[in-house]
Amino acid sequence: MSRFAEKGAAISGIGQSDIERKPRTPPFELAIRACEQAIADAGLSPADIDGAACWPATPSGATAGVAVASIPDVAASLGLKLNWWSGADMAAQLSPILEAAAAIAAGYATHVLCWRAVGERGSPIPSPEAAPPAVTPAAGVMEFLLPYRSPSAAIWVACHASTHMTRHGITREQLAQIALNQRRNAALNPKAIYRDPITLEDYLGARMIASPLTLLDCDIPCNATTAVVVSRLEAARDLPQRPMVIEAVGAGAYDRMDTWLGRSDYPRMAMHDAAAMLWRRTDFKPKDVDVAHLYDGFSWLTLSWLEALGFCGEGESGAFVEGGRRIALDGELPINTNGGQLSEGRTHGFGHLHEAVLQLRGQAGERQVPKEVKVSAVGVGGGSVGGAVLLRKDA
Amino acid sequence: MGPVATSAAGRLLPAITEMNRHFWCGGEDGRLHILRCGPCGRWIHPYAARCPACRSADIAPQAVSGRGTVAGFTVNHQPWVPGVEVPYVVAIVELEEQPDLRLLSDMPRTPIEAVRIGLPVKVYFEPLGAIWLPLFEAAP
Numbered sequence: 001m002s003r004f005a006e007k008g009a010a011i012s013g014i015g016q017s018d019i020e021r022k023p024r025t026p027p028f029e030l031a032i033r034a035c036e037q038a039i040a041d042a043g044l045s046p047a048d049i050d051g052a053a054c055w056p057a058t059p060s061g062a063t064a065g066v067a068v069a070s071i072p073d074v075a076a077s078l079g080l081k082l083n084w085w086s087g088a089d090m091a092a093q094l095s096p097i098l099e100a101a102a103a104i105a106a107g108y109a110t111h112v113l114c115w116r117a118v119g120e121r122g123s124p125i126p127s128p129e130a131a132p133p134a135v136t137p138a139a140g141v142m143e144f145l146l147p148y149r150s151p152s153a154a155i156w157v158a159c160h161a162s163t164h165m166t167r168h169g170i171t172r173e174q175l176a177q178i179a180l181n182q183r184r185n186a187a188l189n190p191k192a193i194y195r196d197p198i199t200l201e202d203y204l205g206a207r208m209i210a211s212p213l214t215l216l217d218c219d220i221p222c223n224a225t226t227a228v229v230v231s232r233l234e235a236a237r238d239l240p241q242r243p244m245v246i247e248a249v250g251a252g253a254y255d256r257m258d259t260w261l262g263r264s265d266y267p268r269m270a271m272h273d274a275a276a277m278l279w280r281r282t283d284f285k286p287k288d289v290d291v292a293h294l295y296d297g298f299s300w301l302t303l304s305w306l307e308a309l310g311f312c313g314e315g316e317s318g319a320f321v322e323g324g325r326r327i328a329l330d331g332e333l334p335i336n337t338n339g340g341q342l343s344e345g346r347t348h349g350f351g352h353l354h355e356a357v358l359q360l361r362g363q364a365g366e367r368q369v370p371k372e373v374k375v376s377a378v379g380v381g382g383g384s385v386g387g388a389v390l391l392r393k394d395a
Numbered sequence: 396m397g398p399v400a401t402s403a404a405g406r407l408l409p410a411i412t413e414m415n416r417h418f419w420c421g422g423e424d425g426r427l428h429i430l431r432c433g434p435c436g437r438w439i440h441p442y443a444a445r446c447p448a449c450r451s452a453d454i455a456p457q458a459v460s461g462r463g464t465v466a467g468f469t470v471n472h473q474p475w476v477p478g479v480e481v482p483y484v485v486a487i488v489e490l491e492e493q494p495d496l497r498l499l500s501d502m503p504r505t506p507i508e509a510v511r512i513g514l515p516v517k518v519y520f521e522p523l524g525a526i527w528l529p530l531f532e533a534a535p
Contacts, residue, residue: 144441146409149471150471150475150499159469160467166512256447262441
């Protein structure tokens with residue numbers, strides 16, 4: 001399996017800002033703090049960083065919204081000297097990791113700083129001159145969604161969920177286990193936005209957003225940045241943290257990716273292709289995964305990732321999570337051990353990656369899973385994009 | 396054709412191009428138009444310059460029956476769109492011509508309680524400037 005170049009790259013450092021539900025700090029400052037933390041955690045200084053990648057492509061000067069902290073802006077603040085950089089979208093939120101591994105294999109860079117910076121709650125310092133956003137026509141993947149009073153992914157995901165859950169007899173009580181399990185985990189995570197316990201009755205009585213998705217099935221917008229350093233494995237071995245090797249990556253797109261609706265295997269999503277590619281690049285199997293960190297922009301996406309990555313069969317995710325024991329911290333396959341985006345906050349994929357590294361290192365504090373963690377799976381994205389990474393402890 | 400509005404009644408509309416005109420404007424004749432491959436007959440939506448099945452470039456819009464079934468749906472309760480009353484249904488409709496020929500549609504003419512997976516539906520059009528917006532309702 002040595003022909004797959006990502007195995008020559010490893011995560012050498014991680015960092016994460018505060019996760020702010022109420023804006024207190026300018027989102028760009030949060031981004032710089034996370035990046036500084038990741039570089040320091042790797043035992044490096046900004047002068048050692050020679051590559052940079054973020055997702056999505058972010059305009060310079062962005063101070064709030066879905067993406068802040070462009071590569072030029074971060075490079076200016078940290079004084080980076082870059083041989084290679086990329087803000088592209090090949091594998092959704094995990095793109096920077098896949099691209100960093102490729103850049104390292106190509107010899108473009110040795111230490112690549114990667115980040116995901118969200119400022120969806122706005123800046124605490126509003127711009128007095130901010131103009132109302134222009135109305136832009138529905139285009140691209142949104143063209144056939146936005147004309148139908150459907151401006152939120154909650155609606156598109158809910159439609160997929162209704163097909164899948166009806167077809168396979170998956171109940172709301174089963175879906176609830178994603179939110180309930182994650183809230184239990186969040187109680188042990190001091191950074192999580194929501195830590196108070198919730199019961200099944202709370203869940204079933206929660207305000208409906210778009211059936212079958214309630215408020216508790218939707219993630220929590222926040223301001224936060226998560227950063228990691230991806231290093232050439234040999235170089236990472238000289239650094240203080242144990243390297244977490246990128247064992248395999250997946251970014252497959254084998255069906256139409258210009259629409260949410262046209263896949264021949266609806267209600268599957270691109271995540272199934274990303275997962276298929278991932279498993280072709282490693283000798284590990286789903287049963288070898290100790291902990292899984294699965295995207296939960298909406299709870300149903302986590303069920304879908306469980307099936308996509310082969311932790312259970314098609315349509316079996318409801319039974320798999322039933323009662324919540326199997327996916328708990330001390331269960332057979334703990335998932336979203338930090339509380340995920342449903343409870344910790346919408347760190348948008350990189351929070352899952354950060355948590356995967358903490359669990360592999362044994363640094364997850366009170367929420368550290370009791371068993372030894374050698375291999376972790378991270379699956380991120382929904383709809384027409386998906387990306388997956390398998391991490392393992394360096395031997 | 397005059398300028399096309401980008402937004403109407405909570406509907407963010409597309410810009411009309413040579414790739415989508417048949418779909419968004421074709422309903423003026425009361426029928427839904429979808430691209431179809433001449434040689435192999437495969438329906439193609441949205442636009443592609445070559446047939447995904449046979450690679451042919453011989454692709455042209457053709458009217459479909461406008462009939463289909465609800466493949467999935469949600470009852471949306473969240474007031475995302477100012478001025479649009481909630482709750483309302485948004486459905487994914489599979490056209491009868493081909494299983495992967497799917498369209499999203501809200502269903503303002505059909506009572507919420509009547510919507511279920513498998514419900515037969517048919518197209519109708521709401522004129523919005525140059526656009527004839529395809530929408531679906533329960534078929535009799």
